[in-house]
Amino acid sequence: MTDPAPRQLLGLTRDAFEAAAREAIPTGHGHSGDLYRLAFVHGRHAFERLGCPVPADRQQRWNSLFPISLLEPRRVVEERLEVGTTAKAILATSDGYEVETVLIPMRYNDDGSVAAYTQCISSQVGCRMGCTFCETGRMGLIRNLTAAEIVSQIVTARVRLGWEAKNVVFMGMGEALDNWDNLHQALLVLTERSGLGFGHDRITICTSGHAEGIRRLMALGWKRLNLSISLNSAEDRARSRMMPVNRTTPLGDLQELLRQYRQRRNFALGVNYCLIPGLNDAREDASRIAAFCAPLGRCLINLIPYNPGSAPIAAAPSEDEIVRFVGWLRQDGISVRRRVTKGRSIMAACGQLGNVELRRRLPTETRPGMQHP
Numbered sequence: 001m002t003d004p005a006p007r008q009l010l011g012l013t014r015d016a017f018e019a020a021a022r023e024a025i026p027t028g029h030g031h032s033g034d035l036y037r038l039a040f041v042h043g044r045h046a047f048e049r050l051g052c053p054v055p056a057d058r059q060q061r062w063n064s065l066f067p068i069s070l071l072e073p074r075r076v077v078e079e080r081l082e083v084g085t086t087a088k089a090i091l092a093t094s095d096g097y098e099v100e101t102v103l104i105p106m107r108y109n110d111d112g113s114v115a116a117y118t119q120c121i122s123s124q125v126g127c128r129m130g131c132t133f134c135e136t137g138r139m140g141l142i143r144n145l146t147a148a149e150i151v152s153q154i155v156t157a158r159v160r161l162g163w164e165a166k167n168v169v170f171m172g173m174g175e176a177l178d179n180w181d182n183l184h185q186a187l188l189v190l191t192e193r194s195g196l197g198f199g200h201d202r203i204t205i206c207t208s209g210h211a212e213g214i215r216r217l218m219a220l221g222w223k224r225l226n227l228s229i230s231l232n233s234a235e236d237r238a239r240s241r242m243m244p245v246n247r248t249t250p251l252g253d254l255q256e257l258l259r260q261y262r263q264r265r266n267f268a269l270g271v272n273y274c275l276i277p278g279l280n281d282a283r284e285d286a287s288r289i290a291a292f293c294a295p296l297g298r299c300l301i302n303l304i305p306y307n308p309g310s311a312p313i314a315a316a317p318s319e320d321e322i323v324r325f326v327g328w329l330r331q332d333g334i335s336v337r338r339r340v341t342k343g344r345s346i347m348a349a350c351g352q353l354g355n356v357e358l359r360r361r362l363p364t365e366t367r368p369g370m371q372h373p
């Protein structure tokens with residue numbers, strides 16, 4: 001009988017792993033539960049932690065049938081500010097592509113020290129959504145990450161970099177909802193209690209407005225999972241120019257979908273708004289945001305000052321421009337949190353993820369054209 005094809009352990013739920021182990025290793029699969037748990041702690045098959053010896057040939061079998069492939073950290077850059085240290089890691093996949101993940105200080109103790117970090121992770125190499133303010137959008141979509149590669153960003157960061165994140169946000173490279181099957185599987189693994197054990201309320205999916213993906217998320221019925229959208233303009237023509245997804249799902253349709261999405265009473269929709277001088281920072285832009293959010297129940301605007309990347313479309317907003325826009329939103333009764341810009345100097349801030357070097361290296365003919373769902 002031929003061996004089954006190897007399956008990356010970090011892409012499997014515990015039940016799926018145990019079932020596959022029973023089939024592939026009929027005698028000696030009894031360690032599977034412990035091996036599963038240890039894999040997420042140590043990033044490898046930690047046979048020495050099992051409390052009983054596992055023969056070398058059996059170890060070899062586990063390793064070859066259920067490999068645990070961490071990504072390879074190529075570079076880590078840090079930005080130390082008073083608000084804490086933001087770190088960006090460039091991780092290489094086994095076929096040589098690079099994705100980026102960022103550790104961001106998010107909660108603080110009374111003395112100002114960092115109480116918790118959020119890890120921002122990638123879902124694709126590149127992205128096909130083509131948002132004009134985004135470095136990743138300029139890469140085009142190169143390929144989807146597998147579920148194991150998505151999860152591996154967290155395990156690699158823990159094991160190799162010593163990062164410990166309390167929350168996970170899908171706001172790195174790629175439109176997570178455009179990679180549905182792998183995203184869904186990754187969510188099942190991330191929330192597996194005997195693995196990483198993230199609660200649904202500690203995970204946020206951020207989307208540019210991928211209608212089909214939002215419907216699929218809604219169908220899961222995971223009431224505590226957080227959702228945020230990148231709005232960036234509440235006027236159709238301007239939004240279509242900045243975010244081509246708006247041409248297929250205009251604001252009215254997106255608003256109706258989000259109105260239906262509300263799955264729990266205290267649900268607060270995250271609305272990310274990248275403030276770009278001259279493009280979306282006028283008084284009427286603030287009023288349009290208020291009108292867009294009005295039927296959506298509780299919304300929390302994350303106001304993100306634009307970070308000029310390698311091909312800036314505008315300057316960064318001044319402090320006065322930011323304060324003025326926040327004031328207008330508050331006048332209109334909108335809850336707004338001004339995002340302190342973290343990671344700008346290391347190209348780790350919002351809209352700055354994307355591998356400029358990789359983009360330069362890719363031959364033009366291998367770059368798929370921008371398409372939109």
Ligand code: SF4
Nearest residue numbers: 127129131134137174
């Ligand atoms: S902002 Fe998000 S959806 Fe838009 S191009 Fe960038 S990664 Fe893709």
